[in-house]
Amino acid sequence: MAALLQISEPGLSPEPHQRKRAVGIDLGTTNSLVATVRSGTSTILNDEQGRALLPSALHYDKQGLSCVGYEALEHDLSDPLNTLTSVKRFMGRGLEDVALFGEQLPYQFAAGGESGMPKFATAAGAISPVQASAELLASLERRAQLALGGDLDGAVITVPAYFDDAQRQATKDAAMLAGLKVLRLLNEPTAAAIAYGLDSAGEGTIAVYDLGGGTFDISILRLTRGVFEVLASGGDSALGGDDFDRAVAEWLREQCQIGSDMTPQVQRQLLAAAKSAKQQLSEDEGTTVKVGEQSVELDRAQLAELIDPLVAKTLRSCRRSLADAGVKVDDVDNVILVGGSTRALRVREKVAEYFSKEPLCHLDPDEVVALGAALQADVLIGNKSGDDMLLLDVIPLSLGIETMGGLVEKIIHRNTTIPVAKAQEFTTFKDGQTALAVHVVQGERELVSDCRSLARFELRGIPPMTAGSAKIRVTYQVDADGLLSVAAREITSGVEARIEVKPSYGLEESEVTRMLQESFSHARDDMAARALREQQVEADRIIEDIRAAIDADGEALLDASELECLVKSLDELKQLRDTTTEHRQLARKIESVAKGSESFAARRMDAAVKKALSGQTLDQLEGEL
Amino acid sequence: MPLSKDYFSLFGLPVSYDVNRRELDAAFRALQQRYHPDRAATGSDAQVREAVQQAAFINQAYSALKSPLARAQYLLELAGVEADYESQVTRDGLFLMEQIALRERMEELFEHPHPFDELEQLRSSVEVKFVECEESFTQAHTDEDFQRAVDAVAKLQFFAKLLDQLDELEQDLEDR
Numbered sequence: 040m041a042a043l044l045q046i047s048e049p050g051l052s053p054e055p056h057q058r059k060r061a062v063g064i065d066l067g068t069t070n071s072l073v074a075t076v077r078s079g080t081s082t083i084l085n086d087e088q089g090r091a092l093l094p095s096a097l098h099y100d101k102q103g104l105s106c107v108g109y110e111a112l113e114h115d116l117s118d119p120l121n122t123l124t125s126v127k128r129f130m131g132r133g134l135e136d137v138a139l140f141g142e143q144l145p146y147q148f149a150a151g152g153e154s155g156m157p158k159f160a161t162a163a164g165a166i167s168p169v170q171a172s173a174e175l176l177a178s179l180e181r182r183a184q185l186a187l188g189g190d191l192d193g194a195v196i197t198v199p200a201y202f203d204d205a206q207r208q209a210t211k212d213a214a215m216l217a218g219l220k221v222l223r224l225l226n227e228p229t230a231a232a233i234a235y236g237l238d239s240a241g242e243g244t245i246a247v248y249d250l251g252g253g254t255f256d257i258s259i260l261r262l263t264r265g266v267f268e269v270l271a272s273g274g275d276s277a278l279g280g281d282d283f284d285r286a287v288a289e290w291l292r293e294q295c296q297i298g299s300d301m302t303p304q305v306q307r308q309l310l311a312a313a314k315s316a317k318q319q320l321s322e323d324e325g326t327t328v329k330v331g332e333q334s335v336e337l338d339r340a341q342l343a344e345l346i347d348p349l350v351a352k353t354l355r356s357c358r359r360s361l362a363d364a365g366v367k368v369d370d371v372d373n374v375i376l377v378g379g380s381t382r383a384l385r386v387r388e389k390v391a392e393y394f395s396k397e398p399l400c401h402l403d404p405d406e407v408v409a410l411g412a413a414l415q416a417d418v419l420i421g422n423k424s425g426d427d428m429l430l431l432d433v434i435p436l437s438l439g440i441e442t443m444g445g446l447v448e449k450i451i452h453r454n455t456t457i458p459v460a461k462a463q464e465f466t467t468f469k470d471g472q473t474a475l476a477v478h479v480v481q482g483e484r485e486l487v488s489d490c491r492s493l494a495r496f497e498l499r500g501i502p503p504m505t506a507g508s509a510k511i512r513v514t515y516q517v518d519a520d521g522l523l524s525v526a527a528r529e530i531t532s533g534v535e536a537r538i539e540v541k542p543s544y545g546l547e548e549s550e551v552t553r554m555l556q557e558s559f560s561h562a563r564d565d566m567a568a569r570a571l572r573e574q575q576v577e578a579d580r581i582i583e584d585i586r587a588a589i590d591a592d593g594e595a596l597l598d599a600s601e602l603e604c605l606v607k608s609l610d611e612l613k614q615l616r617d618t619t620t621e622h623r624q625l626a627r628k629i630e631s632v633a634k635g636s637e638s639f640a641a642r643r644m645d646a647a648v649k650k651a652l653s654g655q656t657l658d659q660l661e662g663e664l
Numbered sequence: 665m666p667l668s669k670d671y672f673s674l675f676g677l678p679v680s681y682d683v684n685r686r687e688l689d690a691a692f693r694a695l696q697q698r699y700h701p702d703r704a705a706t707g708s709d710a711q712v713r714e715a716v717q718q719a720a721f722i723n724q725a726y727s728a729l730k731s732p733l734a735r736a737q738y739l740l741e742l743a744g745v746e747a748d749y750e751s752q753v754t755r756d757g758l759f760l761m762e763q764i765a766l767r768e769r770m771e772e773l774f775e776h777p778h779p780f781d782e783l784e785q786l787r788s789s790v791e792v793k794f795v796e797c798e799e800s801f802t803q804a805h806t807d808e809d810f811q812r813a814v815d816a817v818a819k820l821q822f823f824a825k826l827l828d829q830l831d832e833l834e835q836d837l838e839d840r
Contacts, residue, residue: 193706222705266693355839362831419705429697431723456727458701460720518716519701580708633710640714648674 059192061222061420062183063230063412066172066196066210068127069252069379071095072406073179074413075187076422081234081410084186091406093179096124097171099161107178120147121161126175128253129157129168130213131206169209173216180219193222195416197408200226200249200256200272200435203481204493204523211520222419224520228258229269229432230411231377235399236262243372244270246361248390248398250353250380253279257357259364259371268431270364271454273356278349280380286345287313287337291328294335317342321384343385350389357393363454374398377407431456438493438515438523441478443468445487450515453483460516464530467511471503475511477527477536498527498536570622578616578629582609585636588643596642605639608632671725671738681739681802683729692726732794733824736801736817740810747814759819766790766826770833779837787830794823 062084065072070092074083083091090109097104098111099121105111114122134148134157149158149165158165176196183191196219198210207224214221228247236245242262249256256274260267288309297305312328316337319326325338361368374390376398381387390398402410418428433454439447440463451461467475475498482490501509510530517523526537586609593602612632619625672679675691697703699722701715728734740747769786776782801816 223702263689263693266697355835358838359835362835419702421706429693429700429702431696431700456723458716458720459723460717461724516716516720518712519719577708577710581710584708584710629710633713637714637717641717644718 058422059420060183060187060189061193061195061413061416061422062179062187062191063195063225063409063414063416064176064179064197065227065230065409065412066127066175066198066213067095067251067408068125069095070405071175071179072409073183074406074409075183076413076417081413081417083406083409084183086182087185093175093182094124095127095175096122097126097174098122099163099166101162103163104174107174121163123159123161123166123171126159126168126171130172131203131209132157132168169213169216172210172213176214176217176219180217191219193220193416193420195223195225195230195412195419196221197225197227197230197412199251199254199276200228200258201254201274201276202521203436203491204438204521205491207521211522221520222416224522225412225415225430226256226258226269226272226432226435226521227408228256228272228377229260229267229430230408230415231375231402232258232260232262232267232411233414233428233430234402234407234411235373235375236267244366244370245373245375246357246371246394247375247377248353248357248381249274249377250386251279251378252281252380253277255279255353255356256377257353257360259360259366265428266431267429268456269433270366271360272433272435273360273363275352275356278352280378280383282349283317283346283380283383284310284313286349287317287342290341290345291330291335291337295330295333297330317383321382339384346383346385347389350386354389354393368394371396375407376400377404379405432519432521433457434459434517434521436481436491437483438517439480439482439490440465440513441480441487447480447482447485447487447490450513451517457517457521458519460514462512462514465511465513466507467501467504467509468506470506472506472509473501473503474499475501475527477513477525479515479523479525493523494525496525496527496536498529498534500532500534501529502532502534504531571620571625574622574625574629575616578612578625581629581633582613582616585609585632585639588636588639592643592646596646597639601639605636608635670742671728674722674725675729677729679739679742681736681798681805683735685730688726688729692722695722732798733817733820736798736805736813736820739805740813740817743805743808743810745810745814747817756815763822770826770829773833773837774840780834783830783834783837787827790823790826790830794820794827797823 060075062073062075063081065074072083072091072093074081076082085091086093086108093108094112096111096115097107098114098118099105106114111122112124115124147160149160156167156169158167159171180191180194194214196210196214198207202210210224211221228249231249232245232247242264245260245262247256247258247260249258254274254276255278256272258272259270261270262268288306291309291313292299292301297309301309309330312330316326316328320337320339320342325336328335328337358368361371371394374394374396376387376390381390381398381400381404387398387400414428415430417423434451434457435453437449437453438451439449442448442465448463450463451459465475476495477498478487478495479493480487480490481493484490498511501511512528512530514526514528515523516525524537526535528535585605589597589602589605593605597605609632612628615625615628670679674695675688677683677687677691696719699715699718701712701719704711704715707715728738766786766789769782773779773782773786797816797819801813801820804810804812804816
């Protein structure tokens, strides 16, 4: 299969025995963790005090960031405005979204930049959720560098499966700001399945039930010969263990005959009492709850009555996802529990009852996501032989385009396996129309106003034609991280526009640059130089790759003018690579050369696949893989 | 990005409506093991981009062959048949009557004394019709009678939609 290998060089493993430092990071709402694979086993990396968790908390003072983690939590009561927690909830969100959270938030917000992203007003100035997350990542990175004895080569960072494009992009921006090379954004339930799947070496259908503090995720996967295929994922982004606490607190309030117009202090007291009672009932049959002067008895049966309606809601989501996956509940071989809220016994009972089997929970539900991410990082960085494990994930929410009348036309449906590219043709509405507005949205609803707006751009320069005769092909492409890019092209004239979806809530390019300059201490000076160097390496690589390809198949697959054109563009790239000091300029040229060689690459793959697959049985094929 | 003209040969399968699902799944996994962007995670941007396109193409081919309806449509596309399935169906009066009767039964589900039994009956009768359409498609496709094949696909499309709606109805019934 030499022909195939020649093309897919990225598949080649690095030299043997040269292990790279790769980690998995669970960047959580409440706690974050980092893990790595050591002698074949995924292990959590503890801090110097031997603690696994890094509370996702930061404290700022006039000088800037003063501390993170447990230390930052100590400031929570004394200096709440300068102590940030739960920043994950703000990732990729706009000010208007934050207003919809509908509860008292302990922060003050500064007006966002042009991006409209909320920023926390702290003693150190306005801090964006992306900046704060970057600091958490940097802290975990330092922990890992100490443990592994050097700089990291790459990281897999987990995100909730329901995260939309804006939230994913914000997470990636945070990693970039922390100077981490992101190998992959991985869905949390999928990470958990990997941790269990490789642990139990099980094959078959897996349901991952992930109940956190504020969110619920369900994913249905199939594991066959090391390939994890996500069949469907769903859930409820506004349902979690905190709702259990609220239900219990409300019951306590009634029992103690406290009016619903209680002060925030009393409210907080009730919530705290509810939470600790809930946790106590995972150990004991009954507990006495003290609220001020009063004592209330709460037992498991009463707790069950309070939380059952909420658990039932999660099971309805499970049923929906099973239907999406085309899997019957009896077909599920293993159920995995993830998230702190699955510690509640009642949740375990109901899940076991629904799936008619005992769920797996022998891995710590707080750690399992980071452990799985580390396994994936190890494979992606090339420490394991490549064909051991492969993950095929899906897109959690449909991607669509606005059409006439504020309606959404779905282009990529939810639960489609990624990466994916889909194109659809549209036409002009008026005679002589020369521009077309493309509005990219994400969500399941019919109306644009009910979906999340991701990006808008315009295709201009359409030659004037009668209404309905222009042919505009809009292509959506989602990469393996679940991130979207969109291109629009008028077919008769070839006019084109494309956009990497930098959602309205993400960071503007200028903002990223500025933030990099401001807060990126260890590389402040050599940023530009490093970027240039990276692009030069990239240029060398692409020149080499394409020349090798031309040597091999150029004459067979290209006609004379195509060949000449390709060679000319390579010469231009080489010249620019040797002369320019502007890394962006070089990057643009690389991009254009890469695009120019796409059809050649496509023909080569076509030819290679035909050659490779002809005359072989499948078993032979799989035997070789 | 036409990486290959024909999804069947991509997976090493004969061009036919009858697809061995086990072979298709195995070939799909084998191709993704090789071409997925994860295999290029440490590669250059250009390599990653290429891998994304390859993997996307493989995914597209897989989903087209996996679904009976999409597979039938793809076979007609391969045969160079362009069709407007909707106008094709409406000329079949008998089919139209049948369709109206099925819809009426679905609308009455919520008032039905045993809605789940009724739903199961509806589902199995639609499934039987679906299989009948598949058979007539296979026959027409083999005979290269594309008019009949298009007609069968249009009906398949209708029954597939009905089955989806029945799934939704079942959820609504359970949730009420």
